[in-house]
Amino acid sequence: MLKFVLLSTLxxxxxxLLFGGxxxxxxxxxxxxxxxxxxxxxxxxxxxxxxxCGYAGCSTYAKAIVEEKAAVNLCAPGGKNTVEKxxxxxxxxxxxxxxxxxxxxxxxxxxxxxxxxxxxKGIVSCSAVxxxxxxxACSYGCMGYGDCENACLFDAIHIQxxxxxxxxxxxxxxxxxxxxxxxxxxxxxxxxxxxxxIRCVSKDFGPVVSRVCKKxxxxxxxxxxxxxxxxxxxxxxxxxxxxxxxxxDGTGAEKCPTKVIEFVESKFLARK
Amino acid sequence: xKHIKIRTRTFLQGGIHPPENKSVTYEHSIENLPLPKKAxxxxxxxxxxxxxxxxxxxxxxxxxxxxGKKDGNYSSHVHSSITGKVTDIGxxxxxxxxxxxxxxxxxxxxxxxxxxxxxxxxxxxxxxILQRISEAGVVGMGGAAFxxxxxxxxxxxxxxxxxxxxxxxxxxxxxxxxRLMMEKPEEIVEGIQIIKKxxxxxxxxxxxxxxxxxxxxxxxxxxxxxxxxxxxxxxVKYPQGGEKQLIKAILNKEVPSGGLPFDVxxxxxxxxxxxxxxxxxxxxxxxxERVVTVTGRIVKNPxxxxxxxxxxxxxxxxxxxxxxxxxxIILGGPMMGPSVVSLDTPVTKGTSGILFLSEKEEKRVRYxxxxxxxxxxxxxxVCPVSLNPCMLSLQGEFETYDQMTRYDIMDCIECGCCNYxxxxxxxxxxxxxxxxxxxxKKG
Numbered sequence: 001m002l003k004f005v006l007l008s009t010l011x012x013x014x015x016x017l018l019f020g021g022x023x024x025x026x027x028x029x030x031x032x033x034x035x036x037x038x039x040x041x042x043x044x045x046x047x048x049x050x051x052x053c054g055y056a057g058c059s060t061y062a063k064a065i066v067e068e069k070a071a072v073n074l075c076a077p078g079g080k081n082t083v084e085k086x087x088x089x090x091x092x093x094x095x096x097x098x099x100x101x102x103x104x105x106x107x108x109x110x111x112x113x114x115x116x117x118x119x120x121k122g123i124v125s126c127s128a129v130x131x132x133x134x135x136x137a138c139s140y141g142c143m144g145y146g147d148c149e150n151a152c153l154f155d156a157i158h159i160q161x162x163x164x165x166x167x168x169x170x171x172x173x174x175x176x177x178x179x180x181x182x183x184x185x186x187x188x189x190x191x192x193x194x195x196x197x198i199r200c201v202s203k204d205f206g207p208v209v210s211r212v213c214k215k216x217x218x219x220x221x222x223x224x225x226x227x228x229x230x231x232x233x234x235x236x237x238x239x240x241x242x243x244x245x246x247x248x249d250g251t252g253a254e255k256c257p258t259k260v261i262e263f264v265e266s267k268f269l270a271r272k
Numbered sequence: 273x274k275h276i277k278i279r280t281r282t283f284l285q286g287g288i289h290p291p292e293n294k295s296v297t298y299e300h301s302i303e304n305l306p307l308p309k310k311a312x313x314x315x316x317x318x319x320x321x322x323x324x325x326x327x328x329x330x331x332x333x334x335x336x337x338x339x340g341k342k343d344g345n346y347s348s349h350v351h352s353s354i355t356g357k358v359t360d361i362g363x364x365x366x367x368x369x370x371x372x373x374x375x376x377x378x379x380x381x382x383x384x385x386x387x388x389x390x391x392x393x394x395x396x397x398x399x400x401i402l403q404r405i406s407e408a409g410v411v412g413m414g415g416a417a418f419x420x421x422x423x424x425x426x427x428x429x430x431x432x433x434x435x436x437x438x439x440x441x442x443x444x445x446x447x448x449x450x451r452l453m454m455e456k457p458e459e460i461v462e463g464i465q466i467i468k469k470x471x472x473x474x475x476x477x478x479x480x481x482x483x484x485x486x487x488x489x490x491x492x493x494x495x496x497x498x499x500x501x502x503x504x505x506x507x508v509k510y511p512q513g514g515e516k517q518l519i520k521a522i523l524n525k526e527v528p529s530g531g532l533p534f535d536v537x538x539x540x541x542x543x544x545x546x547x548x549x550x551x552x553x554x555x556x557x558x559x560x561e562r563v564v565t566v567t568g569r570i571v572k573n574p575x576x577x578x579x580x581x582x583x584x585x586x587x588x589x590x591x592x593x594x595x596x597x598x599x600x601i602i603l604g605g606p607m608m609g610p611s612v613v614s615l616d617t618p619v620t621k622g623t624s625g626i627l628f629l630s631e632k633e634e635k636r637v638r639y640x641x642x643x644x645x646x647x648x649x650x651x652x653x654v655c656p657v658s659l660n661p662c663m664l665s666l667q668g669e670f671e672t673y674d675q676m677t678r679y680d681i682m683d684c685i686e687c688g689c690c691n692y693x694x695x696x697x698x699x700x701x702x703x704x705x706x707x708x709x710x711x712x713k714k715g
Contacts, residue, residue: 117613118369121637122699123668128706133369133613 037066037090044085046077050153052175066090073097076154076173101174101189103148103157103167108199108215108260109141110162115212125150130183137212140202142186151181194243195267196232196253198223200260203236210258217260223252280482282507283520286656288689289509290444290607292483296567297447300575302455305591311354311377311582312618313339314366318411319418320346325375331358335383336558339375342406348419349409351558353580356380365617367603367610374618377582393466393553401470401553408552409559409621414438414513414542415604417622420549423541424470426534433537435473436522437464437546439480439487440506440513443605446625448563449543451576453480453487457494460543463550464501471539476501477522483508510607511687515540517656529683544624559621568628570595579619586615588626599634602627607688643696645669651690651700657683661690661700668703673710681707 042062053074055061064070065086072086083097120135122128126147129135134143144163156171157178165178165187179187186201198217202209206218219237231246232239253263316322323340327333333352340350356377363371393401406421426432437460441449453460464476480488482505495501504522511517516527518540525536533540541549544563551557564579572593579588585601602609603623619626651661660679667675681704690700 122702123706127710128702131702131706131709132610133371135369139369139371 035063035066038062040089041065041086044078044082044089045075046082048077050077050175052076052153052173052177071096071098073100076175099191099193101176101191102169102172103174103176103178103187104190104197105142105165105167105187106197106199106201107140107142107164107186109136109138109213110160110164111144112162113213113215114138114141126181127183134184138202138209138216140184140186140200140204141213141216142184147181147183148178148187151177153177191243193267193271194241194246195264195271196241196243196246196248196250197262197264198239198241198260199262201238203238205237215258215260218258220257222255222257223261226251226255280505280507281479281521282509282512283517283656285520285658286654286689287509287511287517288654288692290692292508293445293567294447294450294483296445296569296571297565297574297576298450300447300451302451302563302576302578305577305579305583305588307354307379307383308580308583308587309379310359310584310587311352311356311379311580312364312374312584312616313350313353313377313582314364314372314374314618314620315340315350316366316372317350317417317581317620317622318346318348319416320344320348322373323347323350325361325373327358327361327375329358329361332356332381333358333377334381336560338558339377342409342419346419346422348411348421349407349558350375351409351560351581352377353560353582354379355383365612365614366620367612367617369613374582391554396553398470401466404553404556405549408548408557410545410548410552411559411621412542413544413548413562413621413624415608415622415624417620420541420545423539424467424549426471426539430534431537432471432473432534432539433475434523434539435464435467435471435476436518436538436540437476437478437501438513438515438518438540438542439478439484439491440518441484442481442508442510442513443607443609443625444510445567445627446565446605447567448565448576448624450484450487452543452547452563453484454490456547457491459550460491460546461494461499461501462554463546465499466549466553467539467541467546473539474500478503479506479512479518479522480504481506481508481512510689511656511685513542514656514685514687516685529680562619562621562623564619564623565625566592567625568598568630569633570598570628570630581621582618584616584618585612585626588619589615594628596630598628599631600629602629607692608686642698645698646696648695650693650695654689654693656687656689657685659684661704664707665690665698665700665703668707673707676704676707677711681711684708 042059045058047058049057053061055064073083075082115137116135117137118135124145126143126145129143142164144159146159148157148165149159154171154173156168157165160166176189200217202216209216209218217238221234224232224234224239227248231242250263253261321343324343326341327339335355337352339352342349354377356379359378360376364374366372402421402425410420412418439453478501492503506512506521515533519525519538527533527536548559561578561580563576565576567574572595601612604625606627645662645666655661663679664676684704686701688701
C-alpha cells in the first residue's frame with residue numbers, strides 16, 4: 001500500500017517539478033519585451049474602448065501613440081486633460097495633436113424647401129428610406145429621419161423641427177460616427193478653423209436641382225471663378241473646397257445665386 | 273385530357289393563399305395598346321450591369337433596332353420599341369424613387385411590317401439558337417429578369433434532366449400569363465420544343481395552378497403524345513411561381529442553399545419568356561413589347577394589354593382610364609412589386625402587371641405604425657424557405673445586421689408571406705432587404 005502511495009507521489013511530484021522548470025525556462029527565454037510607456041499611456045486614456053480614435057480599443061491606440069503613429073488628441077471622451085497627461089507621460093514638448101474637426105451638415109433642403117414626393121410607410125430610418133430612393137424630391141439631400149442623431153454618442157447632433165440636423169459644435173468631438181451613419185454622405189468632417197462651406201451635395205445639373213430645391217447648388221461655378229480656382233474646384237457639378245489651401249474671402253458666398261455657401265466671418269477674421 | 277396528372281401537387285413548407293382578385297381581368301383577351309408618343313427605355317432592365325448605349329442624342333432609330341449593347345456576362349441587349357428620334361439619354365425614374373439611365377425616343381416616321389412567314393428552325397444549331405436569343409435581349413419575364421441566354425446555356429459539367437414551364441402565376445391580380453396560355457398555346461408549345469432541343473432534356477413539366485383550369489385544358493388540347501410534355505395541376509398557393517418552390521412542388525427536390533436549379537438538374541422558365549424565345553428564334557424579333565395586366569378596381573378598362581417596352585404609365589392611364597385618383601401604383605404583383613413615384617415610369621421587360629390601388633385599399637397597409645414582435649411564429653409557419661423571419665426582423669430592428677447571417681438571411685426570396693400574416697404589421701421583408709444590403713456592402 002505504502003509503495004503505491006510513494007510511487008504515485010514521487011512520479012506526479014517529479015513531473016510537476018520538470019514542467020515547472022520548463023515553464024520557468026520558457027518564461028525567461030521567450031519573454032516579450034513590453035514598453036512600460038504603453039501601459040502608462042493607456043491608463044491616462046478614458047478607458048471606454050469606444051473606438052472613436054479610429055483604433056480597436058484603448059490599448060491599441062496607446063501603442064500607436066508610443067510608436068508615434070498617431071496624434072495625441074484623438075481620445076475624444078478624455079478631452080484636453082488626457083492630452084496633457086499623455087504629454088507628461090511621454091515627456092513630449094510642442095504640438096503633437098491633429099487639428100480637431102467638427103461635423104458639418106451639407107444640405108439646406110428642409111421640409112419647406114424640398115417637397116415630399118412619397119407618402120412613405122415602413123421602417124423609420126434614413127438607411128431604410130434611402131433603399132427605396134428616399135421620400136423627398138431631391139435624391140441627394142437630407143431625409144431627416146435621424147440616423148445621425150441616433151449614432152451620436154455625445155448628444156451633439158439633433159434633427160430640428162424643419163427636418164434638418166443641427167450640429168452643436170461645443171459638444172461635437174469629431175469622432176465621425178454620424179458621417180458613417182448617413183447613407184447619403186451629407187455630413188463631412190471639416191477643421192475647426194474652416195470658414196467656407198458648400199451646403200449642398202447634389203450632383204445633378206442646374207435645371208434639375210432648381211426644380212426640386214431653391215437652395216441647391218446649380219453648379220454655376222461662380223464661387224470657384226472669383227477665387228481663381230485656388231483651393232476650390234468643380235467636381236460633378238459641385239464645388240469642392242480644400243480647407244487647407246483655401247485662402248479666399250466671402251465674395252464667393254455673396255455671389256452665389258442660390259446662397260448655398262455658408263461663410264463664417266468670425267472664423268475668417270480670427271484666422272487673419 | 274389524358275396528359276393531365278389528376279393528383280394536384282404543391283410544395284409542403286409554408287405558403288399562403290391571399291385573395292386572388294384575378295376576376296378583374298380574367299376574361300379580358302389580350303389587346304394592343306396604341307403606340308406611345310414617347311418611349312423611355314431603361315438601359316437596365318435585367319440583372320447584371322446596365323447595357324451600354326450605342327446611339328446618340330438626335331439619332332433616328334427604327335423599331336427593333338439595337339440601342340443598348342450588353343456589358344458583361346449577365347447583361348442583356350436593349351432594343352428600341354418604336355420608330356423615332358432619340359431625344360435624351362439620362363436618368364429617369366424607374367421603379368421606386370430610384371433613377372437609372374434611360375434612352376428617350378420620340379415617335380416619328382413610318383413603321384415597317386415585320387416578316388410574317390413562318391420559318392423553319394429545326395436546322396439551326398445550338399449556338400445559332402443561343403445567339404438569336406441573346407441578340408433579341410430575352411430576359412426572364414416573370415419578374416426577376418435574368419438573361420435567358422445565360423440561363424439556357426447550361427455549363428457542360430452540369431446535367432439537366434428536366435425543363436419546367438412556369439405557368440403558376442401565383443401573384444394575386446395578375447392574369448397575363450393565363451391569357452397567353454389561352455391565346456397562344458401553339459406558340460408556347462413550339463417555344464418549349466426549341467428549348468427542349470437546346471437543353472437536350474427528355475422530360476418537360478408544365479405546371480399550372482388550378483385557378484387557371486381553362487388554360488390547363490386548353491394547353492392539353494394542343495399537346496401531342498410525342499411532345500413528351502406532362503401537364504401538372506398545382507394547388508393554388510403563393511409563392512408557387514417561385515423557381516425553387518415550383519421545383520419542390522413538381523419534382524419534390526430541394527435546391528440547395530445558395531444553389532441554382534441546375535444543381536437538381538432542372539431549368540425553369542416562365543410562359544411569357546418561352547413565347548419571347550420562340551419569337552426571337554423564329555423571327556429574330558427582339559423583345560420590344562410584352563403582355564401586361566393593367567388591373568385594379570379603379571381602372572375603367574382593366575385588361576391584358578400588349579404594351580411596348582418603355583411606354584410611360586401616363587400613356588397607359590390615358591388609354592385605360594381611371595375612375596378616381598390612385599393612392600398607390602404597383603409595378604408587378606401586389607406581393608412583391610415595387611410602387612412607383614412618377615407617372616413617367618416606363619414599362620420594362622420584367623413588368624408583368626400594373627396595379628392601381630385606391631385610397632381605401634391602400635389604407636389597409638399599416639407599416640408606418642408597426643408594433644413589437646410578439647413571437648407568435650405565424651411567419652415561421654408560412655415561410656416557404658423555412659427561415660426564421662421573426663428573428664431576422666428583430667435583428668433588423670436592433671441593427672445587429674452581422675447576426676442576420678446566423679439566420680441564413682441570404683436564402684430569403686423576399687416573397688412577403690411573413691409580412692402578410694404578421695399581426696403586428698411589421699415590415700419584415702424591408703428589414704431583411706436592409707440587412708442584405710448592409711451585408712453586401714460589407715462584402
